[in-house]
Amino acid sequence: MTQQIDRIAEPWGTRTPxxxxxxxxxxxxxxxxxxxxxxxxxxxxxxxxxLHSNGDAMDIAVKDGRIVGVRxxxxxxxxxxxxxxxxxxxxxxxxxxxxxTRPLIRRDGRLVETDWDTAMDAVAGRTKExxxxxxxSAIGFYTTGQLFLEEYYTLGLIAHGGIGTxxxxxxxxxxxxxxxxxxxxxxxxxxxxxSYTDIDHADVICLYGHNMAETQTVLWTRILDRLAGPNPxxxxxxxxxxxxxxxxATVHLAPRPGTNVMLMNAILRELLEHDRVDHQYIEAHAVxxxxxxxxxxxxxxxxxxxxxxxxxADLREAARLIGSAERLMSTVLQGFYQSxxxxxxxxxxxxxxxxxxxxxxxxxxxxxxxxxxxxQNTRECGADGDLPAFRNWSNDAHIEDLARVWNIDSMQxxxxxAPTHLMQMMRYVEDGSIRFLHVSGTNPAxxxxxxxxxxSILSQDRLFLVVQDLFLTETAQLADVVLPAATWGEKTGTFxxxxxxxxxxxxxxxxxxxxxxxxxxLVDYAHxxxxxDKDGAPLVKWTSPEEAxxxxxxxxxxxxxxxxxxxxxxxxxxxxxxxxxxxEHPDGTERLYVDGQFWSDPDYCESYGRDLVTGAxxxxxxxxxxxxxxxxxxxxxxxxxxxxxxxxxxxxQLITGRTLYHFHTRTKTGRAPQLQAxxxxxxxxxxxxxxxxxxxEEGDLLDITTPRxxxxxxxxxxxxxPGVLFLPFHxxxxxxxxxxxxxxxxxxxxxxxxxxWDPASxxxxxxxxxAAATRIAASGGRSASAPTTTGSRPVSASVPPTxxxxxxxxxxxxxxxxxxx
Amino acid sequence: MKLVQTLRTLHxxxxxxxxxxxxxxxxxxxxxxxxxxxxQKVDHEIFHVARDIAAWSQEHVRRLAEVGRDxxxxxxxxxxxxxxxxxxxxxxxxxxxxxxxxxxxxxxADLRHLHRMAAGVSLDWEVLAQTAQAxxxxxxxTVAQDCHPQTLRQMRWANAKVKETAxxxxxxx
Numbered sequence: 001m002t003q004q005i006d007r008i009a010e011p012w013g014t015r016t017p018x019x020x021x022x023x024x025x026x027x028x029x030x031x032x033x034x035x036x037x038x039x040x041x042x043x044x045x046x047x048x049x050x051l052h053s054n055g056d057a058m059d060i061a062v063k064d065g066r067i068v069g070v071r072x073x074x075x076x077x078x079x080x081x082x083x084x085x086x087x088x089x090x091x092x093x094x095x096x097x098x099x100x101t102r103p104l105i106r107r108d109g110r111l112v113e114t115d116w117d118t119a120m121d122a123v124a125g126r127t128k129e130x131x132x133x134x135x136x137s138a139i140g141f142y143t144t145g146q147l148f149l150e151e152y153y154t155l156g157l158i159a160h161g162g163i164g165t166x167x168x169x170x171x172x173x174x175x176x177x178x179x180x181x182x183x184x185x186x187x188x189x190x191x192x193x194x195s196y197t198d199i200d201h202a203d204v205i206c207l208y209g210h211n212m213a214e215t216q217t218v219l220w221t222r223i224l225d226r227l228a229g230p231n232p233x234x235x236x237x238x239x240x241x242x243x244x245x246x247x248x249a250t251v252h253l254a255p256r257p258g259t260n261v262m263l264m265n266a267i268l269r270e271l272l273e274h275d276r277v278d279h280q281y282i283e284a285h286a287v288x289x290x291x292x293x294x295x296x297x298x299x300x301x302x303x304x305x306x307x308x309x310x311x312x313a314d315l316r317e318a319a320r321l322i323g324s325a326e327r328l329m330s331t332v333l334q335g336f337y338q339s340x341x342x343x344x345x346x347x348x349x350x351x352x353x354x355x356x357x358x359x360x361x362x363x364x365x366x367x368x369x370x371x372x373x374x375x376q377n378t379r380e381c382g383a384d385g386d387l388p389a390f391r392n393w394s395n396d397a398h399i400e401d402l403a404r405v406w407n408i409d410s411m412q413x414x415x416x417x418a419p420t421h422l423m424q425m426m427r428y429v430e431d432g433s434i435r436f437l438h439v440s441g442t443n444p445a446x447x448x449x450x451x452x453x454x455x456s457i458l459s460q461d462r463l464f465l466v467v468q469d470l471f472l473t474e475t476a477q478l479a480d481v482v483l484p485a486a487t488w489g490e491k492t493g494t495f496x497x498x499x500x501x502x503x504x505x506x507x508x509x510x511x512x513x514x515x516x517x518x519x520x521x522l523v524d525y526a527h528x529x530x531x532x533d534k535d536g537a538p539l540v541k542w543t544s545p546e547e548a549x550x551x552x553x554x555x556x557x558x559x560x561x562x563x564x565x566x567x568x569x570x571x572x573x574x575x576x577x578x579x580x581x582x583x584e585h586p587d588g589t590e591r592l593y594v595d596g597q598f599w600s601d602p603d604y605c606e607s608y609g610r611d612l613v614t615g616a617x618x619x620x621x622x623x624x625x626x627x628x629x630x631x632x633x634x635x636x637x638x639x640x641x642x643x644x645x646x647x648x649x650x651x652x653q654l655i656t657g658r659t660l661y662h663f664h665t666r667t668k669t670g671r672a673p674q675l676q677a678x679x680x681x682x683x684x685x686x687x688x689x690x691x692x693x694x695x696x697e698e699g700d701l702l703d704i705t706t707p708r709x710x711x712x713x714x715x716x717x718x719x720x721x722p723g724v725l726f727l728p729f730h731x732x733x734x735x736x737x738x739x740x741x742x743x744x745x746x747x748x749x750x751x752x753x754x755x756x757w758d759p760a761s762x763x764x765x766x767x768x769x770x771a772a773a774t775r776i777a778a779s780g781g782r783s784a785s786a787p788t789t790t791g792s793r794p795v796s797a798s799v800p801p802t803x804x805x806x807x808x809x810x811x812x813x814x815x816x817x818x819x820x821x
Numbered sequence: 822m823k824l825v826q827t828l829r830t831l832h833x834x835x836x837x838x839x840x841x842x843x844x845x846x847x848x849x850x851x852x853x854x855x856x857x858x859x860x861q862k863v864d865h866e867i868f869h870v871a872r873d874i875a876a877w878s879q880e881h882v883r884r885l886a887e888v889g890r891d892x893x894x895x896x897x898x899x900x901x902x903x904x905x906x907x908x909x910x911x912x913x914x915x916x917x918x919x920x921x922x923x924x925x926x927x928x929x930a931d932l933r934h935l936h937r938m939a940a941g942v943s944l945d946w947e948v949l950a951q952t953a954q955a956x957x958x959x960x961x962x963t964v965a966q967d968c969h970p971q972t973l974r975q976m977r978w979a980n981a982k983v984k985e986t987a988x989x990x991x992x993x994x
Contacts, residue, residue: 427864619977
């Protein structure tokens, strides 16, 4: 059956209900440019989504050498043919007329067009100068969660192995660092325990600070289809906003921002109190339970109810559901990761699963989610503050092994401390010890906290800033050299989603003008630097993506993320494949830790962990004393109050977040007309109670201020928790007159956020700031332009609903038979 | 219980002295951490974490004052606090010097000082715990067992921060 649906108005499309243990039926979503029919398409080119972490597989439609649309791949295990709005419409950004097509270089204070040779000579030349003058620690690399695996691996090799700097991180620091950190704390290695297919089996699904309906729309569609079928799962939602997830929840807990550890500890205490504990499992497969028991003594439901501002009865009901689940699934995202005590809170979710013995079985998955499409690869390939293939920087044998793979001296690889995290790198740029910063595929001038500080750091004369991107972003406007990059659909490579599924994304069309794939740029850079291995051969021994992938496979051999069983050919035509994939698991691995064996042996593990309060790395001897060989580590955590509390001057708690229709700083989604129209302008959310108290109405213009800055936005009266203000962080300045900074009124949420991060994961905190709000103008009958379909849904019915025009119609083809699992 | 009281009377002076000393050194450690926090406002992790873990020492001061009563000590349960005004002056100074690399040398010196202080406090706890065991004073032992691990965490933190920053500070000055 085929129908046309406006997927702006109905982001999750039509229901295809199914029951527990059944196959999720396929539904193929297609969106093509106006006037193009499926029969007109010259070629369909295999790819996957690059606008979120779900890894939805799709084919790119090509006509006359141009991308003209997308179609979901029914055969793929992840999405069974479905696509979310960002993918259905976002492809149009590739063809924007303002793509960068030539390199730019700063001359007399202005960026002017130049040729590749001049630009790359300037980049390599400055690198070499600084290496001679100040050494490798003057060089830093800040990449993204949106390049391909092959590119990250090459970048990691150049930076760690070639230049020898410790300063390499990705913007994954902002989105998924806590996921990795929490997995390392509990299981001693990164690696997602669960699988998306756990949704097909679970009887209770908990979403902790995870507005899945907006961040991974297709995964949420899978849950909606379970909810519409027989024997649906119960949903537990922890979120201070009334999100679409909360609307479907059996229990919705809306805690005061910054109190997640208190909330989790109270839930855990209830589980222990009612002995909802798998003692046998703990005895055989975990260490640290006694410490957890002792820690939880003081965390009563009553105390948590008070601190979190959540009814005690709701906390008990949530604990009862979790405690009585037979197949418990949990997902975690930014509500925990970008909040106070991020890692400590996320680790408690792992603890729930360990003490309940709910790991490695169908329906018993943990998904410590990623935010970005290729964030998993940034983590795996050593481009984000980790070493390649989950090698442990504080294990000398791992460094020796990496040096063997790279054929270099092990002293060349800095490992005297953990690779420098982004916020520390910004500090080193600030104090002048980093003087060269290469930024690829990310936009720190909008996405980092406390933007006034960030702009001042990035615009220093003594800093040589290189930006490699598709558009002249806010950050690119501050650069010394801008390198035009090719993107998704214009280059080939692989990437891995949040449930370890590896997809191939093939080149469909040529990049615009002189834009080049990031891999080509990096290889060129390495050659210009003259980087060699210990035998004098070129350090980077590949030029094509497939060669880079083959090299990566060798690097991953025997490690948790073993790719040795995957080839480009194997990824072509069928479904994506979950790692580890090797001789032992030739078809990939659906769930980790099936036998209760963890990668925690001290000689094998990726990490010995950190102190969850101070962030101090656990020393190898301390770790060994825990005796974790093959066992999970239950790590208890005390609650600490948030660092910035509301005051008389700043009475509100400010949280920032995202909307379904945009990705990051709208670099792509702001250039897709249907998405931009759905959420065209920044807004601020407050509760009906606060609006009444302050005398505000829907659409009033408010000034939101913190000691760091100010933002002006129209008010949406929504279901957010009273006392809390919500601002979407997508809106910067590239499409305003001012270019890269506010001209008068600020609109980037990060004008307001504070510079603070979780000491364990080093992820910045975007969800606990104290703010003031005052009305500067009445609405004049205008409502805020926030979507009505999502978490920003208005409490009043008088706001016009969010709809697409005729170009937003998407073809949905449903079959009664299920797709592959 | 009787035995404990007898032992307290017999050895009370020495133990009381040790508690008093630890009460003083925990106060000093809290002060040093708060001072470090103010000095390093531009190093945000140090600013926040030093404050978080200064609270541990302040809590230890309270616990020691409480248990000190058993030894006829009249210790102030309220941790000493730095004059807020002074702190603000220091913070402003840190903001002004944040653009220069040399002040980071001071950071290394401060962390070294802090590590030594925490090491001293740790040894004092060790002594007190041993004493409590010998005297079968479970109350005192509980205080030592609750507090000492946090002192060790303070020490490890200072050590870890030195490890994290030393190379950048020394080599890329």
